[in-house]
Amino acid sequence: MKKCWEKGFAQNLSDLLYFVRQENGNLIYKMNSMVQTINNLDFIPPVRTPEDIRGTAWEDWEKN
DSSP states (O other): OHHHHHSOOSOOHHHHHHHHHHTOSOHHHHHHHHOEEETTEEEOOOOSSTHHHHTSOHHHHHOO
């Protein structure tokens, strides 16, 4: 797990949430482009600040 936090990521969950709010479509394509793999675990890197999740409306979580 330490390996995950030491690595810098070009995009993270904050970027995905922003993309969802923009309603650009192609959410699956965007998600697939953000997936990282460490030790056979696929994941989208976490947000850097909790405010990114707290500031997300429930409706945004339900989109697509």
